[in-house]
Amino acid sequence: MKILVALVLSCFWISPIDLGTIRADFEKADNSKANTEHLYHILKGYDKGDPVIQAYKGAVYGLQARYITDKKDKKELVVAGIKNIEAAVKSAPNNVEIRLIRLIIQENTPKILKYKMDIDTDKQMILTNFSAQNTAVKDLVRRYVTKRSGVFTASEIDKLSK
Numbered sequence: 001m002k003i004l005v006a007l008v009l010s011c012f013w014i015s016p017i018d019l020g021t022i023r024a025d026f027e028k029a030d031n032s033k034a035n036t037e038h039l040y041h042i043l044k045g046y047d048k049g050d051p052v053i054q055a056y057k058g059a060v061y062g063l064q065a066r067y068i069t070d071k072k073d074k075k076e077l078v079v080a081g082i083k084n085i086e087a088a089v090k091s092a093p094n095n096v097e098i099r100l101i102r103l104i105i106q107e108n109t110p111k112i113l114k115y116k117m118d119i120d121t122d123k124q125m126i127l128t129n130f131s132a133q134n135t136a137v138k139d140l141v142r143r144y145v146t147k148r149s150g151v152f153t154a155s156e157i158d159k160l161s162k
Helices: 001-014 019-029 033-043 051-065 071-091 096-108 120-134 135-146 153-160
Strands: none
Touching: 001 120, 019 033, 019 051, 019 120, 033 051, 051 071, 051 096, 051 135, 096 120, 096 135, 120 153, 135 153
Protein backbone atom coordinates (compact mmCIF):
# COMPACT_ATOMS: atom_id res chain seq x y z
CA MET A 1 0.00 0.00 0.00
CA LYS A 2 2.83 2.40 0.84
CA ILE A 3 4.35 1.77 -2.58
CA LEU A 4 1.08 2.59 -4.31
CA VAL A 5 0.74 5.85 -2.38
CA ALA A 6 4.34 6.75 -3.18
CA LEU A 7 3.78 6.09 -6.89
CA VAL A 8 0.62 8.20 -6.97
CA LEU A 9 2.30 11.06 -5.11
CA SER A 10 5.38 10.93 -7.33
CA CYS A 11 3.18 11.54 -10.36
CA PHE A 12 2.34 14.96 -8.95
CA TRP A 13 6.01 15.90 -8.56
CA ILE A 14 7.09 14.82 -12.03
CA SER A 15 6.78 17.89 -14.13
CA PRO A 16 5.77 17.32 -17.73
CA ILE A 17 8.08 18.59 -20.41
CA ASP A 18 6.67 21.73 -22.00
CA LEU A 19 7.63 22.17 -25.65
CA GLY A 20 7.54 25.96 -25.42
CA THR A 21 9.98 25.89 -22.53
CA ILE A 22 12.22 23.42 -24.35
CA ARG A 23 12.30 25.70 -27.42
CA ALA A 24 13.25 28.72 -25.33
CA ASP A 25 15.84 26.78 -23.33
CA PHE A 26 17.35 25.36 -26.52
CA GLU A 27 17.93 28.83 -27.94
CA LYS A 28 19.57 29.91 -24.68
CA ALA A 29 21.70 26.76 -24.53
CA ASP A 30 23.68 27.68 -27.61
CA ASN A 31 25.62 30.37 -25.77
CA SER A 32 25.75 29.01 -22.25
CA LYS A 33 27.27 25.96 -20.62
CA ALA A 34 24.90 26.32 -17.64
CA ASN A 35 21.83 26.50 -19.89
CA THR A 36 23.08 23.55 -21.93
CA GLU A 37 23.59 21.44 -18.80
CA HIS A 38 20.16 22.46 -17.47
CA LEU A 39 18.42 21.36 -20.66
CA TYR A 40 20.56 18.24 -20.90
CA HIS A 41 19.44 17.14 -17.44
CA ILE A 42 15.81 17.80 -18.30
CA LEU A 43 15.91 15.78 -21.51
CA LYS A 44 18.47 13.02 -20.93
CA GLY A 45 15.91 10.66 -19.40
CA TYR A 46 13.11 11.56 -21.81
CA ASP A 47 11.71 8.56 -23.67
CA LYS A 48 8.02 9.31 -24.10
CA GLY A 49 8.05 9.23 -27.89
CA ASP A 50 7.28 12.80 -28.97
CA PRO A 51 9.55 13.11 -32.01
CA VAL A 52 10.02 16.88 -31.64
CA ILE A 53 11.23 16.56 -28.06
CA GLN A 54 13.33 13.57 -29.11
CA ALA A 55 15.01 15.79 -31.72
CA TYR A 56 15.69 18.45 -29.09
CA LYS A 57 17.16 15.75 -26.87
CA GLY A 58 19.53 14.73 -29.65
CA ALA A 59 20.49 18.32 -30.34
CA VAL A 60 21.20 18.97 -26.67
CA TYR A 61 23.43 15.90 -26.58
CA GLY A 62 25.43 17.53 -29.35
CA LEU A 63 25.59 20.82 -27.48
CA GLN A 64 26.59 19.08 -24.25
CA ALA A 65 29.40 17.26 -26.06
CA ARG A 66 31.15 20.61 -26.53
CA TYR A 67 31.84 20.66 -22.80
CA ILE A 68 33.09 17.08 -22.45
CA THR A 69 36.87 16.69 -22.40
CA ASP A 70 37.16 12.90 -22.70
CA LYS A 71 37.16 12.10 -26.43
CA LYS A 72 35.44 8.75 -26.02
CA ASP A 73 32.62 10.22 -23.92
CA LYS A 74 32.29 13.14 -26.33
CA LYS A 75 32.01 10.78 -29.30
CA GLU A 76 29.43 8.61 -27.55
CA LEU A 77 27.33 11.66 -26.70
CA VAL A 78 27.48 12.98 -30.27
CA VAL A 79 26.59 9.58 -31.72
CA ALA A 80 23.64 9.25 -29.31
CA GLY A 81 22.51 12.74 -30.24
CA ILE A 82 22.63 12.02 -33.96
CA LYS A 83 20.68 8.78 -33.42
CA ASN A 84 17.97 10.70 -31.55
CA ILE A 85 17.72 13.34 -34.26
CA GLU A 86 17.63 10.82 -37.09
CA ALA A 87 15.01 8.72 -35.26
CA ALA A 88 12.88 11.85 -34.88
CA VAL A 89 13.20 12.66 -38.59
CA LYS A 90 12.29 9.09 -39.48
CA SER A 91 9.31 9.19 -37.13
CA ALA A 92 8.01 12.54 -38.42
CA PRO A 93 9.67 13.27 -41.77
CA ASN A 94 7.37 16.19 -42.61
CA ASN A 95 7.86 18.07 -39.36
CA VAL A 96 9.48 21.44 -40.03
CA GLU A 97 10.67 21.92 -36.46
CA ILE A 98 12.52 18.60 -36.46
CA ARG A 99 14.08 19.48 -39.81
CA LEU A 100 15.15 22.85 -38.41
CA ILE A 101 16.76 21.15 -35.42
CA ARG A 102 18.68 18.78 -37.67
CA LEU A 103 19.71 21.67 -39.94
CA ILE A 104 20.97 23.65 -36.93
CA ILE A 105 23.07 20.75 -35.69
CA GLN A 106 24.40 19.84 -39.13
CA GLU A 107 25.23 23.44 -39.95
CA ASN A 108 27.17 23.81 -36.70
CA THR A 109 29.00 20.49 -36.41
CA PRO A 110 32.67 20.23 -37.39
CA LYS A 111 33.33 18.84 -40.86
CA ILE A 112 35.26 15.95 -39.33
CA LEU A 113 31.97 14.48 -38.06
CA LYS A 114 30.65 14.22 -41.64
CA TYR A 115 27.15 15.08 -40.46
CA LYS A 116 26.22 17.70 -43.03
CA MET A 117 24.54 15.63 -45.73
CA ASP A 118 20.94 16.79 -45.22
CA ILE A 119 21.37 20.56 -44.96
CA ASP A 120 20.01 21.29 -48.44
CA THR A 121 17.12 18.83 -48.07
CA ASP A 122 16.13 20.26 -44.70
CA LYS A 123 16.48 23.83 -45.93
CA GLN A 124 14.21 23.13 -48.90
CA MET A 125 11.67 21.36 -46.71
CA ILE A 126 11.60 24.36 -44.33
CA LEU A 127 11.19 26.82 -47.21
CA THR A 128 8.42 24.78 -48.84
CA ASN A 129 6.38 24.18 -45.68
CA PHE A 130 7.08 27.35 -43.70
CA SER A 131 3.76 29.09 -44.39
CA ALA A 132 1.74 26.18 -42.97
CA GLN A 133 3.49 26.27 -39.56
CA ASN A 134 2.13 27.61 -36.31
CA THR A 135 3.40 30.91 -34.96
CA ALA A 136 5.85 29.34 -32.49
CA VAL A 137 7.61 27.32 -35.18
CA LYS A 138 7.63 30.25 -37.62
CA ASP A 139 9.19 32.48 -34.98
CA LEU A 140 11.82 29.85 -34.17
CA VAL A 141 12.71 29.48 -37.85
CA ARG A 142 12.86 33.24 -38.35
CA ARG A 143 15.15 33.78 -35.37
CA TYR A 144 17.57 31.11 -36.49
CA VAL A 145 17.58 32.00 -40.15
CA THR A 146 17.98 35.74 -39.65
CA LYS A 147 20.50 35.67 -36.81
CA ARG A 148 22.51 32.47 -37.02
CA SER A 149 22.24 30.50 -40.24
CA GLY A 150 24.71 30.78 -43.05
CA VAL A 151 22.96 28.52 -45.57
CA PHE A 152 19.95 30.64 -46.48
CA THR A 153 20.25 33.21 -49.25
CA ALA A 154 19.11 36.81 -48.79
CA SER A 155 15.97 36.17 -50.85
CA GLU A 156 15.15 33.05 -48.82
CA ILE A 157 15.62 34.97 -45.59
CA ASP A 158 13.36 37.70 -46.95
CA LYS A 159 10.70 35.10 -47.84
CA LEU A 160 10.81 33.64 -44.32
CA SER A 161 10.81 37.06 -42.65
CA LYS A 162 7.36 37.97 -43.94
